Amino acid sequence: MDDAEARPLDEIDLALIHALQLDARAPWTRVAAAIGVDAATVVRHWSALREEGLAWLTAWPTPERWASSTDLALVLAHPGASAEARAALVRRPWVLGVDETSAGLLLLVAASAGLPQLGERVRDLETEATVLRMDVAASVAAEDSTWRLRVLSAAQQRLLRSERPSVVEGARPPKPQAVAEIAETLDEDPRMPSATLGARLGVSEATARRAVDRATAAGLLRFGCDLAMPAAGFRRGAVLWARSADPEAAAARAARLPEVHRAVVVVGPAPLSVSVRARSLTALPAIERSWGPDVEIVDRWTVLRPIKRNGHELDAAGRSIARIPPRW
Template sequence: MTIALDEVDRALIHALHVDGRAPFTKIGDVLGVSTQTVARRYRRLRAEASLRVVGLPDPQRAGQAEWMVRLTATPHTAQDVAHALARRADTAWIKLMSGGTEICVNVSTAAASDHSLLLRDIPRTASITAVSAHQVLHRYFGGPAAWLGRACALDPAQVAALTPAHDGAGKPLTGEDEPLMAALQRDGRASLAELAAATGWSPATVARRLADLQAGGTMFFDLEIDPATLGATTHALLWMSVAPAHSDEVARELATHAELALVAATTGPANLVAHALCADAAALHRYLTERLGALEAIRSLETAPVLRTIKAAASR
């Protein structure tokens, strides 16, 4: 059962979309409500709508190789395989698709040569009957800029007031950052004292490192929430084949569509992939036929319904 959201709830979700670590006092000032109201609404959304802020590395800026892997498993084993994959640190999100026998998993590797999941672990799993791996070449939308369906409650001035500064200067992740990133994946709003305890650093050192990584775009704070709470009950992955001469133009157009939470260029027969979130099946049909249908450069389209998200952006 989904919870009913009012204007304050939606504004808070939008505020956390803009800056997941914004202090409740600042959010309250921008929304025109008390700090206590913000804190109370946040706790309710965490408990009843699975809301969670997570800190994640940007794969492109962090020097990671990112893959979209499609697996087909034998009947009655797909969920077990998906849950096993969810326990791995190198998987970012996992979706059970189509008839319940197909799994799509996002895999990030620390280096381009580290493909243990693709080359060793998956081939050893007898219940997997088919595998196709597609390297993500470029993200046009998704990650630091996520689904616009949750970002429609604040006006431009409020968004500007909450937007953190970014200088664009790369601050690479190092091995010393692993405890910090692990703690932020568990709770992106963990206090400086909690992060200091997890890393062994002082709170001041944690604050400086967070500022460096976030300002350079090496890491970002994402917001997880059950999309059904915001009215999106029908999800699908869209695999599109677009003529190379038009793929950049089409992807940039798709990145403006409020129905999409991800747009990326990949290797393989389908060179663009998108994740659609729609109110219902009829809304998805209208999106496919009216908006995507108007883009003549899309030569073919495969729609893979998402039945269940097994793992979201980070390990729980």
């Protein structure tokens, strides 16, 4: 696929993506009822979105799983890296995101074996690019898979959720190893039928379905849908660095803003890092004001283009052109 401008998403596309952001495993008939079209139309639109790289399903850790199993760092690298070096950065499975910004390449680096491993991985990046700065995350209030289009009405969202299977109150979530196996299996296809999942895991269809429902209800698994942002009109992005007397509360407020797709508290002099997407950079002052009067913005970087997001390499139009399964 070349870097020609992506076609604009139509109303059905946007409604379908929002529905899958809310419940990626919902049956097509339920999705169709929620957005007001027939199931055949839903399937046709989804097939076109996938083939064009305009939308794709995600299976991603929740904040609970990040906090219990992962160390993260925001790494700023010199923007002068060669095309070959950038490609090598993108291919690393533990580099979860890459954005080209006005300050340089901003990378999201993950490690599961503690801070020493995180440090080793950041040093390893020096083989491709000069590391200018490293900020270790203390907590994650929001990340890309939590962002929503906000297209469906409240009534449509209720209809989408109305037939979700209920989880027995007090039911224990699956053990961590079982959750990891489910997540790894569904990573290749979050809509994998429960019968197929059960066969892959060596359990019955009913057991597989209950395990997914319990893990999701416990906040251990999250499924959603990502998209080429320019095709939805979100052609501008920025990274805001800020201070507040209560960084955790400020990060939580940022996570509720409709323009914010990543909010991280880091260890540093400007402990709040918030990434926003908008239709125009003229929206930034209003976004900053809505964040709250106790937040002091100390730096702003313009996102020139996203290069990788949550295991997908993106072209200049924001479309997914390659899948690099995240492993950390």
